[in-house]
Amino acid sequence: MEKREFQAESKRLLEMMINSIYSKKEVFLRELISNASDAIDKIYYRALSDDSLTFEKDQYYIKVEADKDQRTLTIRDTGIGMTKEELENNLGTIAESGTLNFKNETEIEDGHDIIGQFGVGFYAAFMVADVVTVYTKSLESDKAWKWQSEGTEGYTIEEYTKEGPGTVIVLNIKENTEDETYDEFLEQHRLQDIIKKYSDFIRYPIKMDITEERPKEDNEEELEKVTEEQVVNSMVPIWKKNKNELAKEDYENFYNEKRYGFDKPLKHMHIQVDGTIRFDSILYIPESIPFDYYTQDYEKGLELYSNGVLIMHKCADLLPDYFSFVKGLVDSEDLSLNISREMLQQDRQVRLIQKNLNKKIKNELKKMLKNDRENYEKFFETFGRQLKFGVYNNFGQDKETLQDLLLFYSSKEKKPVSLDEYISRMPEDQKYIYYATGDSIDRIEKLPQTELVLDKGYEILYFTEEVDEFAIKMINMYNDKEFRSVSSGDLGIEDEESKEETENEEKENKELFDKMKEVLSGKVKDVKVSKRLKSHPVCLTADGEISIEMEKVISQMPD
Ligand code: ADP
Ligand code: MG
Numbered sequence: 001m002e003k004r005e006f007q008a009e010s011k012r013l014l015e016m017m018i019n020s021i022y023s024k025k026e027v028f029l030r031e032l033i034s035n036a037s038d039a040i041d042k043i044y045y046r047a048l049s050d051d052s053l054t055f056e057k058d059q060y061y062i063k064v065e066a067d068k069d070q071r072t073l074t075i076r077d078t079g080i081g082m083t084k085e086e087l088e089n090n091l092g093t094i095a096e097s098g099t100l101n102f103k104n105e106t107e108i109e110d111g112h113d114i115i116g117q118f119g120v121g122f123y124a125a126f127m128v129a130d131v132v133t134v135y136t137k138s139l140e141s142d143k144a145w146k147w148q149s150e151g152t153e154g155y156t157i158e159e160y161t162k163e164g165p166g167t168v169i170v171l172n173i174k175e176n177t178e179d180e181t182y183d184e185f186l187e188q189h190r191l192q193d194i195i196k197k198y199s200d201f202i203r204y205p206i207k208m209d210i211t212e213e214r215p216k217e218d219n220e221e222e223l224e225k226v227t228e229e230q231v232v233n234s235m236v237p238i239w240k241k242n243k244n245e246l247a248k249e250d251y252e253n254f255y256n257e258k259r260y261g262f263d264k265p266l267k268h269m270h271i272q273v274d275g276t277i278r279f280d281s282i283l284y285i286p287e288s289i290p291f292d293y294y295t296q297d298y299e300k301g302l303e304l305y306s307n308g309v310l311i312m313h314k315c316a317d318l319l320p321d322y323f324s325f326v327k328g329l330v331d332s333e334d335l336s337l338n339i340s341r342e343m344l345q346q347d348r349q350v351r352l353i354q355k356n357l358n359k360k361i362k363n364e365l366k367k368m369l370k371n372d373r374e375n376y377e378k379f380f381e382t383f384g385r386q387l388k389f390g391v392y393n394n395f396g397q398d399k400e401t402l403q404d405l406l407l408f409y410s411s412k413e414k415k416p417v418s419l420d421e422y423i424s425r426m427p428e429d430q431k432y433i434y435y436a437t438g439d440s441i442d443r444i445e446k447l448p449q450t451e452l453v454l455d456k457g458y459e460i461l462y463f464t465e466e467v468d469e470f471a472i473k474m475i476n477m478y479n480d481k482e483f484r485s486v487s488s489g490d491l492g493i494e495d496e497e498s499k500e501e502t503e504n505e506e507k508e509n510k511e512l513f514d515k516m517k518e519v520l521s522g523k524v525k526d527v528k529v530s531k532r533l534k535s536h537p538v539c540l541t542a543d544g545e546i547s548i549e550m551e552k553v554i555s556q557m558p559d
Contacts, residue, residue, distance in 0.1 A: 001156050001157070001158040002156060002157045002158065003154060003155075003156050004088070004154050004155055004156070004157065005153065005154040025127045025128055025180075025185075026185075026194045026197075026198075027124060027198065028124040028125050028127050028128050028129075029064075029075075029185075029191070029194050029195065029198070029199075030194070030198035030199055030257060031121035031122065031124045031125075032075045032121075032122070032124075032125060032169060033062055033064075033075065033195070033198075033199045033202060033206060034121065034199070034202070034257070035077075035121060035122060036062040036075060036076075036077035036079055036167070036204075037062065037077075037079075037199075037202045037203065037204055038079070039077055039079020039080045039081070039166075039167060040060045040062075040077060040078065040079040040080070040204050041079075042079060042080040043055060043060070043079060043080050043139065044060075046080070046139075057204075059078060060078050060079070060204050061077075061078060061204055061205045061206070061207055062075065062076065062077045062078075062202070062204055062205070062206045062207070063075070063076040063077075063206070063207045063208070064076075064191060064195065064206060064207070064208050064232075065208070065209060066185075066186045066187070066188065066191060067186075068186045071172060071173045071175075071186065072170050072171060072172055072173065073128075073129075073170075073171045073173055073185055073186060073191075074168060074169065074170050074171075075168075075169045075171075076166065076167070076168045076169075077166050077167050077168075078164070078165070078166040079165070079166055079167060080138065080139050080165060081136045081137045081138040081139055081141075081165040081166050081167055082134075082136045082138055082145070082167065083138040083140065083141050083143075083145075084143070084145050084157065086138065087134070087136060087145055087147050087157060088157065090122075091122060091134065091147060091149075091155070125169070125171055126151050128171065128173055128174060128182055128185050129171035129172050129173055129174060130150060130151065130172055130174050131148065131149070131150050131171075131172040132148070132149055132150075132169065132170070132171055132172075133146065133147070133148045133169070133170040133172075134146070134147040134148070134167060134168070134169050134170075135147075135160055135162055135167070135168040135169075135170075136162070136166070136167040136168070137162045137163075137164065137165050137166065137167075138165060139165040143159060144159070144160045144161055144162035145157060145158070145159060145160055146158050146159075146160040173185050173186055188208065188210065188211065191208065192208065192210075192232055195208075195232045195233060196232065196233070197253060198253055198257060199233055199257075200233045200234050200235075200236075200238070201233070201234070201235065201236060201237040201238050201254075202233055202235065203235055203237075203308075204235070205231040205233065205235065206231065206232050206233045207229050207230065207231055207232070208229070208230060208232050209227050209228070209229055209230075210227070210228055210229075210230045210232075211225055211226070211227045212225070212226055212228070213225055213226075214226050237308060237331070238250060238251075238254050238282065239270070239280040239281065239282045239329065239331055240280060240308070240331070243270045243272065246270070248268070251265070251268040251270070251282065251284075252264055252265060252268075254282070255268070255284055255327070258327075258329075260284055260286070260327035260328070261284075261286045261287075261288070261290060261327065263286055263287045263288045264287055265284040265285060265286055265287060265327075266284075266285045266286060266287040266375060266378065266379055267284070267285040267364060267368060267375070267379075268282065268283070268284050268285075269281075269282070269283040269284075269328075269360060269361070269364050270282050271283065271356075271357065271360050273356060276352070277332065277334055277349055277352045277353060277356075278332060278333055278334055279330055279331060279332035279333075279334070279353055279356075280330070280331045280332075281302075281328060281329065281330040281331070281353075281357060282328050282329055283302070283326055283327070283328035283357065283360075283361065284326065284327045284328050285325065285326060285364075285365075285379060285383075286325060286327060287378070287382075288382065289325070289382055289383075290325065293325065298324075299314045299316065300314070300316055300319050300321065300323075300324035300325075300326075301313075301314030301315050301316040301317075301318065301319060302314070302315055302318045302319060302326070302327075302328050302329055302330050302357075303315070303328070303329035303330070304318065304329070304330055304331075304335070305329060305330065305331035305332070306331070306332065306333070306335040307331065307332075307333045307335075308331060311335070315330070315350075317350055317351075317354060318330060318350065318353060318354050318357060319354070319357075320354075320358060320390065320398065321386075321389070321390065321393065322386050322387055322389060322390025322393075322398065322402065323358070323361055323386075323390075324386065325382075325383050325386060326361060330353055330357070332349065332353065334349050335347075335349055335350070358401070362401055362402075362405070365379070365405050366404060366405065369404075369405065369418065376407075377407070377415075377416055380405075380407045380416065384406070384407060385465065385467060387402050387405055387406060388406060388465070388467045388468060388470075388471040389467055389471075390402050391403060391406070391471040391474050391475060392467060392470045392471045392474050395474075396474035396475070399474055399475050403419060403475050403478060404418065404419070404420060405418075406418065406419060406471070408422075408435070408461040408462065408463065408468065409441055409461065409462040409464065410422065410459055410460075410461060410462070411436075411445075411450070411454060411459055411460040411461075411462065412425070412459040412460075413459075417461075419433070419478045419479075420479075422459060422461065423478065423479050423481060425459060426458075426459075426481070427457065427458070430456075430458050431481075431482075431484075431492040432481060432482050432483065432484035432491070432492055433461070433478060433481050433482065433483045433484065434453050434458055434459070434460045434461065434483075434484055434485075434486055434491075435460060435461040435462070435463050435468075435469070435472065435483060435484070435485055435486065436449065436450050436460050436461075436462055436463065436485065436486045436487070437462075437463040437464075437468070437469055437485065437487075438462070438463075438464065439464065440464055441462050441464060444462045444463075444464070445462075447486070447487075447539075448535075448536035448538075448539040449486040449487040449539050449541070450486050451535065451536070452486075452491065452493060453486050453491065453493070456493055460486060469485075487539070487540070487541050488541070489541055502528075502529045505529045506528065506529050509529075513527050513528075524540075
């Protein structure tokens with residue numbers, strides 16, 4: 001028998017894991033079952049490319065057995081198993097995911113519905129067990145191995161005998177303590193509930209020996225206890241189920257199970273379309289920014305299934321860039337199984353689905369803006385930039401879709417408002433939608449240029465992000481109203497009388513103005529009398545189409 005210590009990082013991580021990653025102890029079962037399901041999937045995918053292997057679906061299953069007397073819970077699978085090396089690599093180092101390596105190595109890069117990829121799930125077992133024993137035999141080896149660990153210290157490995165490939169994991173369930181109970185994880189009903197809750201859609205049967213009281217066959221009056229092996233999960237994927245039978249929690253569980261994120265989704269959408277094209281889809285808007293969102297590693301896309309079988313892990317064509325934060329999947333019977341990436345892009349069905357989903361996402365966001373303002377503002381703070389870039393990119397071809405969804409900080413409301421809301425508050429005589437640009441709300445409020453507009457009682461939108469003004473230039477007009485920067489030459493506010501007054505003042509002081517122009521020559525184009533100043537002696541005005549702020553951005557751009 002060999003004894004090994006966990007690597008140092010592993011030890012620390014393991015302690016952290018056991019104590020904090022999972023909020024509920026019960027999820028250990030979800031993790032072990034998804035590993036078992038992954039292990040069976042691996043045989044399935046290998047069989048696709050290896051003629052010597054056949055995959056008879058009925059031979060594959062997962063079995064969960066509880067033994068109250070021994071205080072053991074056993075999870076058995078007929079999956080691919082592990083060699084000694086794999087055991088050491090996969091279970092000896094935390095955050096080492098064999099499943100991820102397998103994904104990276106296999107040629108059919110997208111052909112997996114494999115849940116694992118973070119390399120921490122297995123250790124969840126230590127939340128409920130003080131000893132974990134793994135018996136495993138790889139499909140590729142005649143040797144079987146026994147791996148055993150009591151948690152943070154290390155593990156032992158020794159040879160063992162086992163028939164057929166697969167893995168058996170035995171948990172010695174902890175004794176109850178004063179604050180924690182563990183007995184529940186040996187109770188048939190509780191286990192059944194946990195499996196239903198987290199693993200119902202697993203595509204392989206999860207079996208349990210279920211003991212029930214039934215009327216006797218020869219005497220209906222009397223009850224007898226019968227134990228029978230039953231399949232506990234429905235194997236129907238959640239997206240095929242009827243929306244009305246599902247609760248918010250079911251969608252949240254699925255989100256976590258699928259590893260779309262570690263947060264809770266802000267919104268979920270369950271879309272079932274039965275028209276010219278048929279498909280089911282579950283989409284999520286995450287609550288927080290995905291951890292790798294702003295890195296090159298981030299790939300947008302939805303999982304694409306053809307009739308329940310995953311054909312692509314990240315189908316980018318299903319989402320425009322401005323919705324790249326959306327997570328989820330699409331399943332359609334109308335797609336061919338061996339569709340390739342290149343074919344997908346031109347595929348009419350995929351384009352139809354994309355259009356349809358796009359509309360649905362937009363409508364959901366609009367609904368949220370209208371009925372669930374608080375959450376919408378949260379959403380916009382996290383992903384609003386994306387929408388603004390969406391308006392600006394592709395020569396503004398998506399501006400119609402997106403402009404209603406934008407929010408900008410309002411001088412009047414002191415909070416973000418939509419363009420619609422701005423327009424609805426505009427007084428009759430207001431010609432333009434006014435905006436002011438600056439680094440922060442604070443600084444914009446101090447701009448002399450805002451005074452005249454604010455004095456007129458008009459609302460100003462504050463643009464604090466560089467993309468804001470670019471996006472607005474792209475929109476150009478909203479509801480027939482033009483946008484106008486408060487620092488632009490013509491604010492459309494001065495009336496005829498004051499215009500005349502201005503001209504007169506300029507004439508009267510011609511000498512002074514000429515002198516100023518001379519002194520400032522090369523720095524400014526013109527010096528004029530301004531009617532917009534209240535408490536400031538002077539202000540700078542942009543000449544023409546773009547504001548001073550925008551000029552700054554443009555001058556910083558590489559040629
Ligand atoms: P993940 O599933 O995220 O990769 P886990 O900690 O759940 O991480 O599992 C670590 C690795 O151990 C898996 O990637 C897989 O290679 C291996 N493994 C775990 N359970 C099994 C099993 N039942 N059968 C075969 N391999 C397994
Ligand atoms: Mg796992």
